[in-house]
Amino acid sequence: MKVWITTILAAFSLNVHAQNVTIDKDLAYKLVESLTVEVGPRLAGSEADMRSVLWAEQKFTELGFDKVWREPFDMLYWERGQASLKVAAPFHQSLVVTALGGSIGTPFDGINSQVVMFNTLEELKKADASKVKDRIVFINHALEKDIRGGFYGQVVGARATGAVEAAKLGAKALVIRSVGSSNNRFAHTGQMRYEDGIERIPAAAISVPDAQQLSKMLAINPELTLNMQMSNNLPGTVTSHNVIAEIKGSKRPDEIVLISAHLDSWDEGTGALDDGAGVGIVMATAALLKQEKPERTIRVVLFGNEEGGLIGARAYAAKHHKQLHTHVFASESDFGAGRIWRFDTGMGEQALAFAQELQKKLAPLGIAMGPNTASGGPDVSMLKAQGVPVASLMQDGTDYFDYHHTPNDTLDKIDPTALRQNLEAWLIMTREIANSQVNLRQ
Amino acid sequence: MKVWITTILAAFSLNVHAQNVTIDKDLAYKLVESLTVEVGPRLAGSEADMRSVLWAEQKFTELGFDKVWREPFDMLYWERGQASLKVAAPFHQSLVVTALGGSIGTPFDGINSQVVMFNTLEELKKADASKVKDRIVFINHALEKDIRGGFYGQVVGARATGAVEAAKLGAKALVIRSVGSSNNRFAHTGQMRYEDGIERIPAAAISVPDAQQLSKMLAINPELTLNMQMSNNLPGTVTSHNVIAEIKGSKRPDEIVLISAHLDSWDEGTGALDDGAGVGIVMATAALLKQEKPERTIRVVLFGNEEGGLIGARAYAAKHHKQLHTHVFASESDFGAGRIWRFDTGMGEQALAFAQELQKKLAPLGIAMGPNTASGGPDVSMLKAQGVPVASLMQDGTDYFDYHHTPNDTLDKIDPTALRQNLEAWLIMTREIANSQVNLRQ
Numbered sequence: 001m002k003v004w005i006t007t008i009l010a011a012f013s014l015n016v017h018a019q020n021v022t023i024d025k026d027l028a029y030k031l032v033e034s035l036t037v038e039v040g041p042r043l044a045g046s047e048a049d050m051r052s053v054l055w056a057e058q059k060f061t062e063l064g065f066d067k068v069w070r071e072p073f074d075m076l077y078w079e080r081g082q083a084s085l086k087v088a089a090p091f092h093q094s095l096v097v098t099a100l101g102g103s104i105g106t107p108f109d110g111i112n113s114q115v116v117m118f119n120t121l122e123e124l125k126k127a128d129a130s131k132v133k134d135r136i137v138f139i140n141h142a143l144e145k146d147i148r149g150g151f152y153g154q155v156v157g158a159r160a161t162g163a164v165e166a167a168k169l170g171a172k173a174l175v176i177r178s179v180g181s182s183n184n185r186f187a188h189t190g191q192m193r194y195e196d197g198i199e200r201i202p203a204a205a206i207s208v209p210d211a212q213q214l215s216k217m218l219a220i221n222p223e224l225t226l227n228m229q230m231s232n233n234l235p236g237t238v239t240s241h242n243v244i245a246e247i248k249g250s251k252r253p254d255e256i257v258l259i260s261a262h263l264d265s266w267d268e269g270t271g272a273l274d275d276g277a278g279v280g281i282v283m284a285t286a287a288l289l290k291q292e293k294p295e296r297t298i299r300v301v302l303f304g305n306e307e308g309g310l311i312g313a314r315a316y317a318a319k320h321h322k323q324l325h326t327h328v329f330a331s332e333s334d335f336g337a338g339r340i341w342r343f344d345t346g347m348g349e350q351a352l353a354f355a356q357e358l359q360k361k362l363a364p365l366g367i368a369m370g371p372n373t374a375s376g377g378p379d380v381s382m383l384k385a386q387g388v389p390v391a392s393l394m395q396d397g398t399d400y401f402d403y404h405h406t407p408n409d410t411l412d413k414i415d416p417t418a419l420r421q422n423l424e425a426w427l428i429m430t431r432e433i434a435n436s437q438v439n440l441r442q
Numbered sequence: 443m444k445v446w447i448t449t450i451l452a453a454f455s456l457n458v459h460a461q462n463v464t465i466d467k468d469l470a471y472k473l474v475e476s477l478t479v480e481v482g483p484r485l486a487g488s489e490a491d492m493r494s495v496l497w498a499e500q501k502f503t504e505l506g507f508d509k510v511w512r513e514p515f516d517m518l519y520w521e522r523g524q525a526s527l528k529v530a531a532p533f534h535q536s537l538v539v540t541a542l543g544g545s546i547g548t549p550f551d552g553i554n555s556q557v558v559m560f561n562t563l564e565e566l567k568k569a570d571a572s573k574v575k576d577r578i579v580f581i582n583h584a585l586e587k588d589i590r591g592g593f594y595g596q597v598v599g600a601r602a603t604g605a606v607e608a609a610k611l612g613a614k615a616l617v618i619r620s621v622g623s624s625n626n627r628f629a630h631t632g633q634m635r636y637e638d639g640i641e642r643i644p645a646a647a648i649s650v651p652d653a654q655q656l657s658k659m660l661a662i663n664p665e666l667t668l669n670m671q672m673s674n675n676l677p678g679t680v681t682s683h684n685v686i687a688e689i690k691g692s693k694r695p696d697e698i699v700l701i702s703a704h705l706d707s708w709d710e711g712t713g714a715l716d717d718g719a720g721v722g723i724v725m726a727t728a729a730l731l732k733q734e735k736p737e738r739t740i741r742v743v744l745f746g747n748e749e750g751g752l753i754g755a756r757a758y759a760a761k762h763h764k765q766l767h768t769h770v771f772a773s774e775s776d777f778g779a780g781r782i783w784r785f786d787t788g789m790g791e792q793a794l795a796f797a798q799e800l801q802k803k804l805a806p807l808g809i810a811m812g813p814n815t816a817s818g819g820p821d822v823s824m825l826k827a828q829g830v831p832v833a834s835l836m837q838d839g840t841d842y843f844d845y846h847h848t849p850n851d852t853l854d855k856i857d858p859t860a861l862r863q864n865l866e867a868w869l870i871m872t873r874e875i876a877n878s879q880v881n882l883r884q
Binding site: 033036037038039040041047048051090091092093096183184185186208209212213216217220269270407408410411412413 | 475478479480481482483489490493532533534535538625626627628650651654655658659662711712849850852853854855
């Protein structure tokens, strides 16, 4: 720990003494490295989640933020147990499986049942209940790759609501092909939902090679049975936190430029891409801009429990509902650590000339102007819904779903050069907005 | 199953009726697909190992081999249990770990100990016992990539004998960085050895990202402790088998051209690259050459328990010791499914002109002439040691150690195009040798 602090202090003391302000371009990387090595996985509501909150407060303080605080919120805690999925006679193999977040467990001896396969959630919805009843539903929907991760939205429905749709038709459990684009043998977790009045059935994901394996087995023997065992816990309501810190504006301190990421992660990787990278980027951005004395206040929000369904963001939006007129802008970094390639906005028309000037400053980094339809990021979309202007520095997500929500989301997957480009872009965007007087609202 | 057999029969009936013999270029792929889907992982001595023996006998029979038999041998069975490796205070994280083959387990509550890191086995050997005593030794030796997998031999010593060297200095356990070249978060298993008179300590491997993680943690806090828990079993002696089949030579049936692979695999993947691909290649080669009525007998040997230390190969060499003069040639496919790029020999000087003519027939497949230093393959090296001439069709192994001995060794990692090229090369080599009268001996 001492080594780390010394490095940061050294970088800052250099800055203080230099005529031209120098920037530690590796600060974002150092932060995500510290978070993933010293805290690691940090499932919302867990003991590690609390350690990540303490980590964030400590780092904000070390980095010289003017104000650091946490805002508690209640959440339903879900805890992963063991999971196993075995093909019974005639093939006798284990498949690589992970419970979906929020799923109940199985009876102790597991669920033994034949399987019915569908290619998509839509196919399942149209199925005859007689084909599904008492079976394990297997949705084998492959995810395609693109720079925007645009196919994710088409496939993730099976994860979110597949258990509800399967239960409506009398299924005993749900197994999905991972919502992931890699053929590495990792199962992707992620949040699923139940619906009141519909039976709750266990839900899990198998890796892409295991989905291929299972479909080949079913082609040979459609009667094969699976044994599914899971021991997840739903212990009840716990407290988690958003961690917030500010660099106070030098001229218009009451105008808040909010930049954000989420602090929580799924529990099997170390949450490097999702969303340690974002945490590093936005913490570093504000810390490095402090020396420039920005005119507006820069508020960094590290949201809690994004993964469970934007729980921290909802709490933030509710708590600050009456002050959101002071939020002149909001943005979130939560799509990994790939190079930024486009600057999308979600602002009033009158602000687009300003946005285009801003994009000219981003252009040397290879960043084009995008449409005025940005969400601002998952958590920030809660603020946009209440009128806060937003932008999205769009990251190259071509490989994002190779790692997302798997044990393989670790620090080594971050390209330090791409992360530096992210930091440079965030510095430019945040600086320009913090020093402007333009009204960005619609 | 029926579909599969019908396809094969269809291919063969076509061949029988055609004037020009046709070749099912996908037969090797179909065989490895069948083995990995219908049997899957097949750890030597396990129930799945016996299923793989039955699978091989059935496939040889279906493919029309003239003679099919199995040869039993005794082996010490080792069974994987659970494994966990946790970083205790202050970091509280789990590392991805796998037991090394042959390792004992830990006491039920695990081993709690500080860690001492070495970069190589050589460094450990030179260490002062006072630094090692009562600690967990961590050897963090990275594997480089090349087409021949040539760095493997430099690194694998830590896996094979690291526990012995660590125990000599009083260590409580051994943890190695996986002998693998991928940064995917899979731990590589593989056989380790104990030595009589040296205390037996548990030995495990962590994935490459986890090795990086642990070394970063140790840089921050050299005092950190690990908790290692493993529950492996060594139930004792069991019987496994080599499975053997022949296409009888039309002119010189007593001269045996032996082509081979190993049937067993490690237990976490489905053994597609190691060595299902080889099984498919050599079974398909002999099956397809049957219709050409080769002059010498082609014997396919699927060795058992290669992974445990060439146990099946040693049994074969011992059993056939007095008949090895009838073995005019031997070769094994056991380096994955990458394209073949070189033809290496291990023959008498008088045979090299013949080998060069043979290479000219391989050249259109992009295969160059190599040196006369081939081992013939791991199992076949036991035969070379007794004077049997050998060759090695060298496969591109650049990515082999990305998958080798991990849960990620699955069918999807095989490129069907590269596998076809393998089959074509094996057909050429085996045909030329089976139809020649050249003495290949040294």
